Amino acid sequence: MAAKVIHGPEVAEQIRQELRVKIAQLKERGTVPGLAVVLAGEDPASQQYVRNKVKACQELGLHSRTVLLPDDASEADVLNAVDELNSDPAIHGFLVQLPLPKHIDENKVIMRIDPSKDADGFHPINVGRMLIGDPVFLPATPSGIQEMLLRSGNDPDGKHVVIVGRSNIVGKPLAAILMQKKKGANATVTVCHSRTRGLADIVRTGDIVVAAIGSPGFITADMIKEGAVVIDVGTNRVDDPSAKRGYRWVGDVDFDAVSVKASAITPVPGGVGPMTIVMLMKNTVTAACRAAGIER
Numbered sequence: 001m002a003a004k005v006i007h008g009p010e011v012a013e014q015i016r017q018e019l020r021v022k023i024a025q026l027k028e029r030g031t032v033p034g035l036a037v038v039l040a041g042e043d044p045a046s047q048q049y050v051r052n053k054v055k056a057c058q059e060l061g062l063h064s065r066t067v068l069l070p071d072d073a074s075e076a077d078v079l080n081a082v083d084e085l086n087s088d089p090a091i092h093g094f095l096v097q098l099p100l101p102k103h104i105d106e107n108k109v110i111m112r113i114d115p116s117k118d119a120d121g122f123h124p125i126n127v128g129r130m131l132i133g134d135p136v137f138l139p140a141t142p143s144g145i146q147e148m149l150l151r152s153g154n155d156p157d158g159k160h161v162v163i164v165g166r167s168n169i170v171g172k173p174l175a176a177i178l179m180q181k182k183k184g185a186n187a188t189v190t191v192c193h194s195r196t197r198g199l200a201d202i203v204r205t206g207d208i209v210v211a212a213i214g215s216p217g218f219i220t221a222d223m224i225k226e227g228a229v230v231i232d233v234g235t236n237r238v239d240d241p242s243a244k245r246g247y248r249w250v251g252d253v254d255f256d257a258v259s260v261k262a263s264a265i266t267p268v269p270g271g272v273g274p275m276t277i278v279m280l281m282k283n284t285v286t287a288a289c290r291a292a293g294i295e296r
C-alpha cells in the first residue's frame, strides 16, 4: 500500500483561511496582531525558522518583530529583550527561539516571559494548564500535529499513539495534548526515548507513530505496523554535494521505505514544519483577540 502523503502546506492553508477572518475582525477594531521572535546566535535551523515566521506574518498581514542577538549575548541581554517585549503593546505574542547559546539558562528566560504573551506555550503556567486540560496557549508543533491528524481524517481517539522523543517542545506536550479526555484527543499514548528498551517492538504497536528525536532516518520500515499513520517531526540538515546549497533537510523517518507500509505519512520538508508556523500565528491571533476583548 502506498501511503497518502499529508501535505503540511495544504493543511496550514486551511487554518490560514480561518485566521484571515479573525484578523479582519481584529483590524476592524483597530488591532493588528503582533508576533515577535528573539533569536540569539547563528544556528542555521533556527535562522530558517525565523525567516519562515517573518514571511508567514507578512502573508497574513500581522505585525512582526525580530530581535537578533549575537552568539555571545549575555543572559541579561536576552532577559532585557524579553522584558521589552513583555511591555510592548504592539506585540501580542512572542517567543525566544531555542536552543539558546549554552551559557544562557533557558528555564530562566522562559520563566521571564509574560504567560499571557507566551506564543510558544512553554511557560510553566501554560504547561500546567495544558496538562490539566485548560490551556491558554498550546505549543505550536504538537498542536499542529493534532490538527494534521484531525484534518487528514486520522482522529487519534482510542488509538495507540507512540511518540519517539521526550523533548519539552514536542514529545512531552504532544503526549499531554493527545491523552486529554477531549474531542480530537482521547488517545492511549506511549512516549519512547533514548533509554527505552525494545523501542522497535513498541513502535510497531503504534497506530500513529510520531518521530521527534532529531536523528536522520531513525524510524525504519521494520518498526512500522502495516497501515500506521506516521508523523515526522525531524528537521535534520545533512550534507549533499549534489544539492544546490550543498545540503538538504531530511526527517527522522526513512520516508521511501516507510511510505510503502504506512497508510499516511508526512514528508520533510513540507510536513509538520509549516504547521508549526501557522499554529504560532494562531496563538498570536488568539492573544490579540483576548487583548481586544473579542471572542476567539
Ligand code: GUN
Residues within 6 Å of the ligand: 095, 096, 097, 098, 099, 120, 140, 141, 169, 276
Ligand atoms: N526550536 C525548535 N522548535 C521551537 C519552537 O517551537 N519554539 C521555540 N521557541 N524554539 C524552537
